[in-house]
Amino acid sequence: MKINFISNQDLGTISGGWSGINYNMLDQLSKHIDVNYVGPINPGVKISSKIESKIYRTVGLKGKFFFFSNKRLDIIEKEVKEAITNTDVKYNFFFGQTAWLHCDFDLPYGVYLDADFITYLKIFSDFDKFNTKDLDRIAKKEESWLQKAQHIFVGSQWAWDEMTKYYNLNENQKIVVHTGGTIDYPSEDIYKGQLNFLFISLNFEKKGGFLCVDAFKAIKKEFPSAKLNIVGERPPEDVLKEEGVTYVGLLKKTVSEDLEKFKQLLSEAFLLIHPTTMDTMGAVLIEAGYFGCPSIAPKSFGIPELIIENKTGLLLDIPFNSDDIVNKIKTLINDKDQYQKMRISVKDDMVSRLSWESIGSKMSKKIIDGDFNN
Helix, strand or coil: CEEEEECCCCCCCCCCCHHHHHHHHHHHHCCCCEEEEECCCCCCCCHHHHHHHHHHHHCCCCECCHHHCHHHHHHHHHHHHHHCCCCCCCEEEEECCHHHCCCCCCCCEEEEECCCHHHHHHHHCCHHHECHHHHHHHHHHHHHHHHCCCEEEECCHHHHHHHHHHCCCCHHHEEECCCCCCCCCCCCCCCCCCCEEEEEECCCCCCCHHHHHHHHHHHHHHCCCCEEEEEECCCCHHHHCCCCEEEEECCCCCCHHHHHHHHHHHHHEEEEECCCCCCCCCHHHHHHHHCCCCEEEECCCCHHHCCCECCCEEEECCCCCHHHHHHHHHHHHHCHHHHHHHHHHHHHHHHHHCCHHHHHHHHHHHHHCCHHHC
């Protein structure tokens, strides 16, 4: 069976985020299906569109969401058509959804997404600064496009529940596959008992960096050997002056030295602290779990589907503050038996349930077994 894998991601750039998911999903599907990669399809936005939106905001009006303007969606459709060279494919697989809303090529298709357009905008942007009619235009197009999809592969049940608040979709379309980590997992846990905490994010503030540091400072007073390693966006200077805090830097998995350093940090970590307020799935929790490192994170977004409370990690009720984080961590520090069991459980769970091999096998079976093959 041949399919097109249509994406806006460059295979030469692989991170722990969206590009890493794209790479691994393609890799796994290719083990079961003959895949033609169509991408990256990612035309730039015209400067005139940006200027137009900025003028609207300058005079007190709400701007248009020019990234998904009708013009750009038409250009994307044209580029996809031109890039598709195989004529004997039976199925189009789209990585992500909103960019492809004008792509209807009379073939059955499926899509993988971590959040619908409305939910994504509310989490990662300022929903109220955009023109309501323009957002409604995009949402209606997305609903119609998704309604015609053979399969909607979602990163979490939460993503589906959020999507069906806004869109009328068929439950039979849904396949929850979650996501996997963009890193090889070790054969065994080599943790030696260090009280090293880890914070990883490209957005220090929105991912809860200040809450993490406040919690760490309280832990440090009671447990002097505690250390906090920060990976990703550089935190403010006052954070770096705190005793026990080390900024490791922005580690790139495509750089061998950075990748080995990242693996070392995961191997030596007691706990990943992830008090995020801006997320969808939290793939970093999976990567930590591969190394036997549990996480503490909010009971929000798709996170509760990744962490089994008190078995593979710790969940924070909403709302929460740094004291809530501290109390849960201290309980875990003081219960060594529970902690050791948690390390075993989180590694077993993540490797078996949230490996790319498992995800790819599930997705491939759904595609191959589709009615359009009969």
